[in-house]
Amino acid sequence: MKLCMIGTGYVGLVSGACFSDLGNDVICVDRDLKKVTDLKKGIIPIYEPGLDELVLKNYKNKRLKFSTDLKDSVSKSDVVFICVGTPSKKNGNGADLSQIYNVAKEIRSSISKFKIIITKSTVSVTTGDEIEKIILQKVSKKLFSVVSNPEFLREGEAIRDFYKPDRIVIGTNDKKSNNLLKNLYSPLISRGAKYINTSRRAAELIKYASNAFLATKITFINEMANLCEKIDVNIEDISIGIGLDKRIGGRFLRAGPAYGGSCFPKDTKAIVTTGNQFQTNLSVIKSVIKSNENRSSLLLKRVFNILKGKVKNKKICFLGVTFKANTDDMRDSSSLFMIPSLIKKGAKINYFDPTGEKVEFKKLKNVKFSNNINSAIKQSDLIIIHTEWNDFKSINFKKEVQNKKFMIFDMRNIYSSIKMKKSNIKYYGVGC
Ligand SMILES: NC(=O)c1ccc[n+]([C@@H]2O[C@H](COP(=O)([O-])OP(=O)(O)OC[C@H]3O[C@@H](n4cnc5c(N)ncnc54)[C@H](O)[C@@H]3O)[C@@H](O)[C@H]2O)c1
Numbered sequence: 001m002k003l004c005m006i007g008t009g010y011v012g013l014v015s016g017a018c019f020s021d022l023g024n025d026v027i028c029v030d031r032d033l034k035k036v037t038d039l040k041k042g043i044i045p046i047y048e049p050g051l052d053e054l055v056l057k058n059y060k061n062k063r064l065k066f067s068t069d070l071k072d073s074v075s076k077s078d079v080v081f082i083c084v085g086t087p088s089k090k091n092g093n094g095a096d097l098s099q100i101y102n103v104a105k106e107i108r109s110s111i112s113k114f115k116i117i118i119t120k121s122t123v124s125v126t127t128g129d130e131i132e133k134i135i136l137q138k139v140s141k142k143l144f145s146v147v148s149n150p151e152f153l154r155e156g157e158a159i160r161d162f163y164k165p166d167r168i169v170i171g172t173n174d175k176k177s178n179n180l181l182k183n184l185y186s187p188l189i190s191r192g193a194k195y196i197n198t199s200r201r202a203a204e205l206i207k208y209a210s211n212a213f214l215a216t217k218i219t220f221i222n223e224m225a226n227l228c229e230k231i232d233v234n235i236e237d238i239s240i241g242i243g244l245d246k247r248i249g250g251r252f253l254r255a256g257p258a259y260g261g262s263c264f265p266k267d268t269k270a271i272v273t274t275g276n277q278f279q280t281n282l283s284v285i286k287s288v289i290k291s292n293e294n295r296s297s298l299l300l301k302r303v304f305n306i307l308k309g310k311v312k313n314k315k316i317c318f319l320g321v322t323f324k325a326n327t328d329d330m331r332d333s334s335s336l337f338m339i340p341s342l343i344k345k346g347a348k349i350n351y352f353d354p355t356g357e358k359v360e361f362k363k364l365k366n367v368k369f370s371n372n373i374n375s376a377i378k379q380s381d382l383i384i385i386h387t388e389w390n391d392f393k394s395i396n397f398k399k400e401v402q403n404k405k406f407m408i409f410d411m412r413n414i415y416s417s418i419k420m421k422k423s424n425i426k427y428y429g430v431g432c
Helices: 010-021 033-040 051-060 070-075 098-110 127-136 158-163 175-184 200-231 235-243 264-277 283-306 335-344 373-377 417-422
Strands: 002-006 025-029 064-067 079-082 115-119 144-148 167-171 194-198 315-319 348-352 367-369 382-385 407-410 426-429
Touching (some): 002 010, 002 070, 010 025, 010 051, 010 064, 010 079, 010 158, 025 070, 033 051, 051 064, 064 070, 070 098, 079 098, 098 115, 098 127, 127 200, 144 167, 144 175, 144 200, 167 175, 194 200, 200 264, 200 283, 283 335, 283 382, 283 407, 315 335, 315 373, 335 348, 348 373, 417 426
Parallel strands (some): 002 025, 002 079, 079 115, 167 194, 315 348, 315 382, 348 367
């Protein structure tokens, strides 16, 4: 099939590359000229394991193309995926859908034969109805169908998630579109992916309800961790003990920092706004948002306690600053709150991240990037393990850290507190 991905970010680039690898002709469009020029030179704008090879292979065999010309790319395609950003509105009230609606307006003049217009971006319920109205102003109803096909891939696992999704959700009442899309996804369905066809509004809501539920699971276990710290119980025992119950399931039950990233924070807020719009009080999600917002302050207080209140001039090392491992995404990472707060109290920060230096910290005084783990931790009074990269799982702290009174605050519980204590290392985990 001839596909067009509008927006070549985490979602558009990954799914565009994977669809081309399945034998489709794909044009990835972006308004960012530098991104498109770089991609044509083989420079991949994001860190995602395995993506480089996939893009290069399919770009070379000409199944994958890059362009800034939206109208031309849409006119050459049968299926158009809208994959642009849907961030929170500046006033915090719901999703800013302006990029989606701009695309809907831009593509109208390129529809002269039947096309399926798909929202892969996460969009509020009824956005599909609005897109349809916008396109209908200029295009006959017979020439297009607006479908919701939410994306569930996780950064860091995106390619695996594309090829082996738990489910593919197609929101449309149009049989022709449903059949075409079932055909497009047939290589994944034959590998075991469940295909479900729902109404368009249901598909839009499935995405938000999934993210809100996962955010609730994380927040739940984080609050359990708070209780564990007071009663001398290890949260890892609780996670295993409840996760083995098949009704609950063990995933998303690891205590740690506040959830962040490009999805959960904005999507939980957006679904609450949708609830308000339709006079429905989503009180559980509201309290999840509140609890998560408090989480970073709570962990920061713990840092102050570990340092017995003496933060001034303390050398603190952050291992990992992105919101999770295996991604370079800094959006809503809790380090963006913790590092500036610690500097304000006079701390000196050194950080290492496997995905390199971050622009977000470049202008901050007393924040330095080290380009390897050993030089980052060498002078530290306190080492904070902020993300769970494999690179951080077997560090010989005793050998590498010069200050023999160093301490570790492992916000991901990647080390065993028992083994650390046996090695006489002052070690603090989360929920233990
Ligand atoms: N990142 C994830 O893990 C993930 C997972 C599932 C769903 N989503 C959803 O997918 C959507 C996209 O997320 P992302 O992380 O890929 O965003 P992103 O910011 O990485 O990429 C969006 C891209 O769209 C481009 N763009 C914006 N307007 C455009 C236009 N008019 N024409 C051409 N290009 C345009 C931007 O330049 C940018 O490169 C969001 O709604 C997000 O919630 C993201």
